[in-house]
Amino acid sequence: MSGVTGGTTSPRRQVRVGALAAALTAALALLCCTGGAGAFLLTELGGETEQPVNSNALNCGTDNEVNVTGDMPRFSEYGERQLRNAAIIIKVGQDMGLPARAWVIAVATAMQESGLRNLANPTVAGSKDIPNEGVGWDHDSLGLFQQRAGWGTARQRMDPAYAARKFYQKLVKVDNWEQKPLTVAAQRVQISAFPDAYAKHEELASRIVDALAGGAARTVQIAGKKVCDAAASGRIASSGWTAPIPGGVGSGFRTADRPRHNGVDIAAPKGTLIRAAASGRVVVSRCDPDNRGRLSCNVDGWPNKGGCGWYVDMLHAGGYVTRYCHMIKKPRVVTGQMVEAGEVIGEVGSSGNSSGPHLHFEVHVNEDRTSRGAINPVPFMKERGAPLKGAA
Structure with missing residues (x-):
């Protein structure tokens, strides 16, 4: 991939309460990126297979x-x-x-x-x-x-x-x-x-x-028929993209009550495998300090703590950047590493500015990793045949 660059700009954000419904079972409670009223029932319910599956093999x-x-x-x-x-x-x-x-x-x-x-x-x-x-x-x-x-x-x-x-x-x-x-x-x-x-x-x-x-x-509607789901088990759409995890989106992009929320929160239990949404190069893989400058990513976060916790930024063809926040432990990839679409890069956790396990997922354009480059991941992923579950 040509023209791959990247800095070390921190993704720290001060965000407000925003609950999202976990799409795993009716028994799972509320989940949010920065804390809130709901107690969390998401626990270590088990992961999934690490082997990515190409959706095209299913004739999508x-x-x-x-x-x-x-x-x-x-x-x-x-x-x-x-x-x-x-x-x-x-x-x-x-x-x-x-x-x-x-x-x-x-x-x-x-x-x-x-x-x-x-x-x-x-x-x-x-x-x-x-x-x-x-x-x-x-x-x-x-x-x-x-x-x-x-x-x-x-x-x-x-x-x-x-x-x-x-x-x-x-x-x-x-x-x-x-x-x-x-x-x-x-x-x-x-x-x-x-x-x-x-x-x-x-x-x-x-x-x-x-x-x-x-x-x-x-992999969306074709002739009124749902052709494929490019999320489960890392299935790759023919566009080269996949959903990072198969959970449901709840807290959305820059909502009225969270105007600085530059991504979406996807419900998932601890340990759920996080996959690269497309092939690319890792430009950041580290622990993001909290708002007091502390590196405390090996413990669960809490509301208003600040920081992305363990996180990864990846640069993809076309100048797109994806961000994966709140991992449970040090990511499986390192800065500078080339990663294939659907490859596991980490596991869902609750490090950083988080009150419960989930993936905070962002998409940026023009290689701009700041808030200026952030766009809504929901329509972006849908257009690439890798719709985020539970998203309109």
């Missing part, structure tokens, strides 16, 4: 066949011919029975390599006589994926369907490709001189796949 959204010859959606970044090439890439992946995550990776790769154009090359004899959409100059590379001679003949490499199939055949041989950062998976196939370049295309590639394949990049 893959029953919507792309129409290669029909009308193309409109995107300001690409024209009709380029989107038709993207449709061919998706159709080949569908015909091969591959999950939608593979389509997103393939489309993003072609966006970087050729701008979704089928390129000829003057250094390759006869390539300009083959139907093409422009001329490239990179060694003997040809076609949508700029494949070199070892991938096939010039005519084969300039056949979009052939090129896509060869890409997929190599992609599925990459170990754990579905959980890897898109740029890592693509680079294992392409062996590019610019290995970090693919990441910047991931979000737009997801939107293109979503538009062409009728919601395939989002």
